[in-house]
Amino acid sequence: MALGALRANRLRSALTMLGVIIGVASVVILVAIGTGTKQQVEQQVEGLGSNLLLVVPGRLDVGAAPAVSPLTLADVDAVVRVVGDRDRVAVTVASGATVRAGGRADFSTVQGVLETTPAVFTRELARGRYLSGSDVDTSRRVAVLGASVARALFPDRDPVGRQITVAGVRFRVIGVFAPLGQSLGVDRDDEVHVPVTAAQRLYGTQRVDGIAVKAPDRERIDELGDRIVAELARRHPGTEFSAVTQEQILGVLGDILGVLTGVLAAIAGISLLVGGVGVSNIMLVSVRERTREIGLRKAVGARPRDIGVQFLLEAVLLTSVGGLTGMALGVGTALLVDALSPIPAAITWWSLALAFGVSAAVGIVFGVVPAQRAGRLDPVVALRAE
Amino acid sequence: MSAAPAIEATDVSRTYQLDGVSVPALRGVSLTVAPGDYVALVGPSGSGKSTLMHLLGGLDRPTGGRLAIGGREVSSLSAAELAALRNRTIGFVFQAFHLLPRTSAVENVALPLVYRGVGARQRRERAAAMLDRVGLGHRLNHRPNQLSGGEQQRVAIARALVTDPAVLLADEPTGNLDSATGAAVLELLERLNAASGVALVLVTHDHEVAARARRRIAMRDGVVAADSAAPAGERHADAPAAAERPVELHDRPASGGADRPDTLVPAPSAEPRSASGSGPGHPPGGSGGATGATGRLPRPADDRGAAS
Known part of the structure; x- marks a missing residue:
């Protein structure tokens, strides 16, 4: 039933989904790049050899100017x-x-x-x-x-x-x-x-x-x-000297790259959020446009909950389909980037699960208000609507 | 009256709050709709007949009085329970059909069964059977925009009846149709009323339509101005003026007993009677008549008892 309504408005559904698709795809791509970079750096630091101790003049700090060695x-x-x-x-x-x-x-x-x-x-x-x-x-x-x-x-x-x-x-x-x-x-x-x-x-x-x-x-x-x-x-x-181990280097680099990945994911997450607002907006329009349908459904016995669930399902379906499409797009792009450019990208299952979960959650969060509004419509008023 | 009433309203009132001002739309309406009844609900706009129809259909709740639909007092029901009650007890037919666009006829008809939790296959079977009964067995998968107005209304009637309700509420069911198609739709409603025992409540402006009902309830200023269970022949004669002048009811000679079976095949027999009745149906002084009608309110109750 929810599917039918979405299919009936193919173009609008597609455009609404586009926001979610772009959001999810960018989350997947950016997290993949962040993760890939982190993995690569870790591999390389570990690949240097085991039990390494690096002795340098000065303090080993990220961003500190290298001291002239005595x-x-x-x-x-x-x-x-x-x-x-x-x-x-x-x-x-x-x-x-x-x-x-x-x-x-x-x-x-x-x-x-x-x-x-x-x-x-x-x-x-x-x-x-x-x-x-x-x-x-x-x-x-x-x-x-x-x-x-x-x-x-x-x-x-x-x-x-x-x-x-x-x-x-x-x-x-x-x-x-x-x-x-x-x-x-x-x-x-x-x-x-x-x-x-x-x-x-x-x-x-x-x-x-x-x-x-x-x-x-x-x-x-x-x-x-x-x-x-x-x-x-x-x-x-x-003169100050420091001796650092691989673990310490990995720790510092890992922290930096972790923050970087987080920032990238957050930026991508904002676009997902914007996509969610788009879903909410479209669902509100849809509720208004289908007021008479809601009235009719209520007249033939739909409970407020039935109507609410229907609209919520539509919203979740929109974002889930958008989320899956975005995931496919994101994975494809990440693999292409990994294969064709020097930028490493690694797909992790948790990032896919997260992206899909977030997109479905966006559907629920941004679908609740329109769904409640639909469920609470007075059938008499709804049937009269033009 | 052996069977329990399908709908029983006792001193029902409905007051709307508009900008903090109380506007009474119904002021103490009492009536019962018995199983198998055929009632025309008439009255000028603003008379409260739409409000009454919404109340009888369980779409709205009264602000005063008692209203029982299918034996259940609506004021004690939650919105969900009321919805379930509508689903079980009431079938709606609207002037504008209210079919879901881009949805096939059979799916439209099956819609009420969705909310009853009937499985998909059984939904389709029952919807198809119902469409067959309204003569659209060959149009199952057509969408509303592929159907004529009359066909659309027949789909709507099938949808209203697919749940086997006690009462069929038809709000100006012929209002959007040309007269020939409207007559056919009306015939169908009457046939279904006669065959299945569903009570038919027809809200209409059309005097000819109202004239065909076995019983007529005329609304005015939020109260029942006249409620007649008069036999068919009697009503048909004064039908054209019914909405505006319920008073004329009592002027008809009681010749209905013999004619009553005609309601089941109404189109041919009703026509000449309506035409002949239109002459005497327009006496001046409607307001005087209204009091007369109210004075005769007890009578229809007796007649209805006899009729059923």
């Missing part, structure tokens, strides 16, 4: 002594530089690192080899290319063994990383690893930007961090 390779040696195992300590000194090969050029992040990097972080090579201890010790000008850099400089050749220049200095390619993909829109394959000693010479600096430590086990990770920070503070009085 750390040197001597401090790295001190950290190695605290940890007791050189293979568990990685460093970086990073800068952007133009990398050239043949006629091609690519601006990428050139990182000076120790040979321990693949042991501390999880990095896999596609071909060639990684830096060795002697490469670092002798400041050998050898480089391992990220997948993007390799593709940009050597689109149709194997880069291993070839010459490149970094900021005008010649390096020999010894390996290529396996691709990592993107993170928050940043290409993680756009990097070049060179021995930290060679990088320091290249940049004319003694500094080390950060130290990463792979703790032997999870239980002692905080204690180890405290000892490293204490040692560095002793060596550099007046």
Whole structure:
């Protein structure tokens, strides 16, 4: 019965539903993007390796300007002594530089690192080899290319063994990383690893930007961090250092992305609300327009509740059908975005259930007033209506 | 009068509140509608006949007096109970048909059964059977806009009767129809009244229509000005003036006994009688007549008792 009335006014029903469709679709899409981004970031942080401790000068705070590091390779040696195992300590000194090969050029992040990097972080090579201890010790000008850099400089050749220049200095390619993909829109394959000693010479600096430590086990990770920070503070009085774990990074990033997802969902929710107001409006028009029908139904025995339920059902049907359509549209769009753009999108069941539940609830909430109005109409007055 | 009255009104009044002013529409109406009755409810606009019809149909509640429909006192019923009572006891036929647009004839007829909780298949069967009875068995799936006015009203009559009510309330059922179609619809109502025993209460302006009823209730100024259960022949003669001059009722010779069976086949026999009656049906001095009619109020009650 409710269906019949909606079918009778196809265009109006469709337009009314459009508001709900857009609202639900945007909720689904935006939540999917938020969730996808969060999942991706979490995966990547976890993919760095387990039991990681990142040691940086200053306080690790989102939005804080990165401090100029007072750390040197001597401090790295001190950290190695605290940890007791050189293979568990990685460093970086990073800068952007133009990398050239043949006629091609690519601006990428050139990182000076120790040979321990693949042991501390999880990095896999596609071909060639990684830096060795002697490469670092002798400041050998050898480089391992990220997948993007390799593709940009050597689109149709194997880069291993070839010459490149970094900021005008010649390096020999010894390996290529396996691709990592993107993170928050940043290409993680756009990097070049060179021995930290060679990088320091290249940049004319003694500094080390950060130290990463792979703790032997999870239980002692905080204690180890405290000892490293204490040692560095002793060596550099007046400078603050922090050691953060993956969990802490994930926590901070998770909070940010959670808030972001929430804000996106709230904005989309507003459009759903507007759609609900549209439903309410149309139902009120419908009640007025069908006053005589209501009067007739009451005359032949419809109770106030029957009429109310009929109109409420119509409203819920409108928003539910709109909600389902919006969900389909949202899921489709999210999958397209995920497949065709660098923006990750992940559909979660709870977001679909929520979107549908909210749209049905919108139907109830915004259908109640028109339904009550319809149910309370005086049949005598209703039958006389024009 | 062996059967209990279908509707029994005792000193019923209905007062409307308009901008804080009390406007009495009915001021103490007493009447009963017996099962199988055929009553014409007449009266000028503003006489209270619409109000009375709404009360008799359970669409509205009196503000004073007692009104029992199907044996149930309406003042004690909730809106939902009253709706259920309407569904069981009353069938409505309106001047403007009030069919649901874009809904097939059979679905329109089945509508009251929806509110009685009858299953879909049985609804359809009963609606189809009822449409067959009103001669529209071949039009089940037509929509109102595909039907003529007369057909639409017959669908409405089928809808009113599908619940097998005690009373059929028809409010100007021929008002929107041309005279030939109106006559056919009226015949149908009379046939159904005779065949099924449903009491037929006809609200009408049309004297010829009113003339065919077995009993006539004339309303004026919110009271029953005349209530006649006079035999058919007697009424037919003065029918044209009935609405305006209920007083004339008593001028008719009581020759109805022999004619009464005619009501079941009314169209041919009623016509000449109405024509002949229109002459004497217009004497001046209606107001004087009104008092006369009120003076004779006890009589119809007796006649009705005899008739049933």
